[in-house]
Amino acid sequence: MRKRIKSRLWGVLMSIVVASFFVLPSFAAEQIKLTVWTGSAREVVRGLDAILTDYEKAHPEVKLVVQIQPDVCGGLTEKSATKFMIAIASGRAPDVVELNGPTIKGWASRNSLTPLTMLDDLTERSKIYDNYPSCILEEHSYQGKVYAIPAIYAAGGDYWGFIWNKGIFKENGLDPNRAPKNWDEILTFAKKLAKLDNLGNIRVLGYHPIPKPNDRAPDFINIAYGNGWESMSEDRKTVLLNDPSVVETLEWIVKVLDAQGGMKKIGAFEGGFKPGSQDPFLQEQIAMVDFHLGYRIMTIGKYRPEMEFGVAFHPVKEGRPLKNVTWNGGCWVWAMPSGSKYPEKAWEFMVETSTPEAIAKAGTIEGAFIESVGGYWVPSESIGNAAAAKIIAETYLPNLKEKASADVYEAVRDYIFYLPEKADKILANYPTPIFAEYWAETHRAVENAIRHKMSPKESLDASTKKIQKKLDDFYKEHE
Amino acid sequence: MGKKKASGLLRRERRAGYLFALPWFVGITAFIMGPIIVCFIFSFCRYEVVLPPKFIGFANYRNILWEDDLTLLCLWNTIYMVIFGIPLRIIMSLGLALLLTVEIKGLSMYRTIYYMPAIVPIVASSILWLWILDPANGILNWFLSLIRIRGPAWLGSTEWSKPSMILMGLWSSGVNMIILIAGLKNIPNVFYEVAEIDGASFWSKFIHITLPLLTPTLFFLTIVEVIGTMQIFTQSYIMTNGGPADSTLFYVFYLFNNAFSYFRMGYASALSWILFMIIFVVTLVQFFGGKYWVHYET
Numbered sequence: 001m002r003k004r005i006k007s008r009l010w011g012v013l014m015s016i017v018v019a020s021f022f023v024l025p026s027f028a029a030e031q032i033k034l035t036v037w038t039g040s041a042r043e044v045v046r047g048l049d050a051i052l053t054d055y056e057k058a059h060p061e062v063k064l065v066v067q068i069q070p071d072v073c074g075g076l077t078e079k080s081a082t083k084f085m086i087a088i089a090s091g092r093a094p095d096v097v098e099l100n101g102p103t104i105k106g107w108a109s110r111n112s113l114t115p116l117t118m119l120d121d122l123t124e125r126s127k128i129y130d131n132y133p134s135c136i137l138e139e140h141s142y143q144g145k146v147y148a149i150p151a152i153y154a155a156g157g158d159y160w161g162f163i164w165n166k167g168i169f170k171e172n173g174l175d176p177n178r179a180p181k182n183w184d185e186i187l188t189f190a191k192k193l194a195k196l197d198n199l200g201n202i203r204v205l206g207y208h209p210i211p212k213p214n215d216r217a218p219d220f221i222n223i224a225y226g227n228g229w230e231s232m233s234e235d236r237k238t239v240l241l242n243d244p245s246v247v248e249t250l251e252w253i254v255k256v257l258d259a260q261g262g263m264k265k266i267g268a269f270e271g272g273f274k275p276g277s278q279d280p281f282l283q284e285q286i287a288m289v290d291f292h293l294g295y296r297i298m299t300i301g302k303y304r305p306e307m308e309f310g311v312a313f314h315p316v317k318e319g320r321p322l323k324n325v326t327w328n329g330g331c332w333v334w335a336m337p338s339g340s341k342y343p344e345k346a347w348e349f350m351v352e353t354s355t356p357e358a359i360a361k362a363g364t365i366e367g368a369f370i371e372s373v374g375g376y377w378v379p380s381e382s383i384g385n386a387a388a389a390k391i392i393a394e395t396y397l398p399n400l401k402e403k404a405s406a407d408v409y410e411a412v413r414d415y416i417f418y419l420p421e422k423a424d425k426i427l428a429n430y431p432t433p434i435f436a437e438y439w440a441e442t443h444r445a446v447e448n449a450i451r452h453k454m455s456p457k458e459s460l461d462a463s464t465k466k467i468q469k470k471l472d473d474f475y476k477e478h479e
Numbered sequence: 480m481g482k483k484k485a486s487g488l489l490r491r492e493r494r495a496g497y498l499f500a501l502p503w504f505v506g507i508t509a510f511i512m513g514p515i516i517v518c519f520i521f522s523f524c525r526y527e528v529v530l531p532p533k534f535i536g537f538a539n540y541r542n543i544l545w546e547d548d549l550t551l552l553c554l555w556n557t558i559y560m561v562i563f564g565i566p567l568r569i570i571m572s573l574g575l576a577l578l579l580t581v582e583i584k585g586l587s588m589y590r591t592i593y594y595m596p597a598i599v600p601i602v603a604s605s606i607l608w609l610w611i612l613d614p615a616n617g618i619l620n621w622f623l624s625l626i627r628i629r630g631p632a633w634l635g636s637t638e639w640s641k642p643s644m645i646l647m648g649l650w651s652s653g654v655n656m657i658i659l660i661a662g663l664k665n666i667p668n669v670f671y672e673v674a675e676i677d678g679a680s681f682w683s684k685f686i687h688i689t690l691p692l693l694t695p696t697l698f699f700l701t702i703v704e705v706i707g708t709m710q711i712f713t714q715s716y717i718m719t720n721g722g723p724a725d726s727t728l729f730y731v732f733y734l735f736n737n738a739f740s741y742f743r744m745g746y747a748s749a750l751s752w753i754l755f756m757i758i759f760v761v762t763l764v765q766f767f768g769g770k771y772w773v774h775y776e777t
Contacts, residue, residue: 107529
């Protein structure tokens with residue numbers, strides 16, 4: 001009897017095992033495969049891994065397929081995004097993609113992204129965007145619809161500002177703790193701080209307003225915005241690159257560069273610029289510079305933590321009422337490509353990984369990891385989400401105060417964590433779908449003027465005409 | 480019967496032949512002819528990849544030829560490289576080839592040394608030359624400073640950026656040099672012997688024997704160099720991004736920007752067909768002109 005029961009039990013057990021071979025895969029098949037393209041590998045960025053893991057735990061019905069696509073996600077222009085372009089065209093796009101904010105209008109205008117209609121509800125929109133400067137929403141919208149939301153912990157973006165070397169200021173009898181007040185004073189300081197070698201080559205450049213030889217646009221935009229410029233008309237149909245405020249800015253930049261030897265000398269000098277630890281500001285080759293604040297503070301913290309430096313918004317022309325002006329060069333966003341197979345799940349993923357709590361968690365974990373391997377963490381971009389910045393700052397800033405120099409600490413506090421609070425005005429990147437062309441043409445206009453191929457006015461007029469034509473063509477085609 | 484058997488064999492051989500040729504045929508159709516035809520069609524369209532192409536007639540060609548001032552600028556930049564770069568490269572290669580045909584000890588070693596830069600990938604050599612031409616810390620300006628000369632900004636200067644790239648091109652003249660050595664070796668020794676009996680000088684032999692008999696090789700090099708230089712791209716892409724002030728914005732780089740930075744695939748296709756036509760006409764002119772200066776040994 002016992003034996004019979006035993007053998008029956010065995011039979012049942014075996015049947016279950018055999019059945020499970022057929023049944024379990026069918027359960028597994030019900031799991032949704034959500035494909036997400038990210039710019040960084042979760043194995044490398046601990047903060048990203050933490051929030052993705054949280055999402056996977058909270059949603060066992062979803063299997064995240066995270067694919068690292070640095071070219072797609074890191075591209076400032078569409079040049080880097082050929083793969084994404086082909087994926088869209090062939091109908092094999094991922095469900096969610098991380099993109100660079102300024103490219104959103106371009107993708108959206110070409111029907112490559114799904115509009116986030118759930119954000120038409122203003123309460124929903126405010127949940128996400130109230131923590132960001134208003135220019136961020138502008139960056140992610142096209143023709144009244146929102147196409148992306150700021151993504152994960154890096155969702156702050158690039159801000160531009162003015163940095164000076166306190167050591168060189170001291171050596172030359174200037175007050176190291178005071179930035180120049182206005183454009184005039186910058187020029188006076190620059191002349192005082194410059195040094196030449198015995199062949200007449202520049203050894204130390206007093207001030208470089210546009211220090212990236214292959215891309216003059218970002219720093220130029222920052223200084224022009226400070227001079228009261230808006231890059232596009234209210235209806236976004238007119239390019240304002242030759243606005244008097246821009247002409248005035250470019251004339252001043254030409255004057256500043258000419259006063260320091262002109263582009264013949266400065267061109268030779270900047271030909272030796274290298275990034276990272278060899279950066280000309282870190283190498284004390286430039287005393288004052290306009291630059292990407294997060295990157296600059298990060299490189300100082302990483303390579304020359306003892307360096308004495310000051311950070312400020314770029315000084316404006318004497319008599320300008322608005323002082324603390326900067327611009328947001330773009331933040332990392334989640335977007336939903338056209339053809340996303342699971343739009344509801346994709347939206348759920350985007351929102352849950354972008355809450356202030358998720359951003360704060362990602363940032364804290366990333367910071368803690370870097371501190372655990374020595375040194376301290378300086379985020380390379382400002383933490384634009386104000387709520388998340390407050391949460392991270394509570395644990396992070398006291399820690400940083402102990403470890404870092406006073407200059408690094410203050411710069412991180414004011415320009416990485418609380419920049420939006422400090423700024424009087426933050427403008428968006430070029431709010432136009434032909435962002436890449438506008439950007440390239442700005443660089444061209446600046447180059448032609450500083451090298452005296454044209455006057456600033458002529459150069460800006462010529463570039464404006466070209467961009468305007470492209471914009472008109474674009475709207476004719478896409479509206 | 481015999482005939483039937485032979486045709487069966489022929490059929491089998493023919494089938495095998497087609498089968499062997501098939502990969503090449505598929506490759507050339509799918510990856511060369513296909514894109515060429517599609518590119519031609521797109522050149523009459525507005526095409527942004529993610530949206531369907533839209534036929535716009537000759538608008539792209541009209542814009543390129545009459546409205547886009549950058550086309551003219553980048554065409555001039557490219558022609559500058561052709562006019563100044565190619566003669567210098569050929570003279571340099573010829574000089575090296577003449578030196579390296581002299582029978583001396585270690586000749587193959589010298590040939591290897593001069594040929595080696597030609598096998599360095601263009602990306603690697605561009606980065607190397609970025610360092611050499613670095614105005615502040617580069618070796619070239621350091622040498623110049625030893626003789627109290629302030630070196631130029633090289634790639635950072637609108638006047639020197641193209642000459643810098645020409646200089647860089649001279650460094651990799653090894654391939655031309657090898658072809659010219661082969662050409663020199665092909666010249667029968669009997670001509671030199673006769674000239675020597677007549678008391679001809681080195682210079683006279685070079686002008687009246689070497690150069691005329693080398694013209695077929697020089698003709699070949701000129702054609703290949705013109706076609707290659709008209710498509711110059713990598714140096715500019717890696718070293719200067721087209722700058723400073725568009726002084727190294729070459730035609731193909733501009734084409735690339737239109738295609739991959741601005742999504743204007745139709746416009747870029749039209750640019751490529753114009754470039755093809757230019758190269759085609761220039762090559763025809765070269766062939767026509769060749770009749771007057773190329774001497775074939777009969």
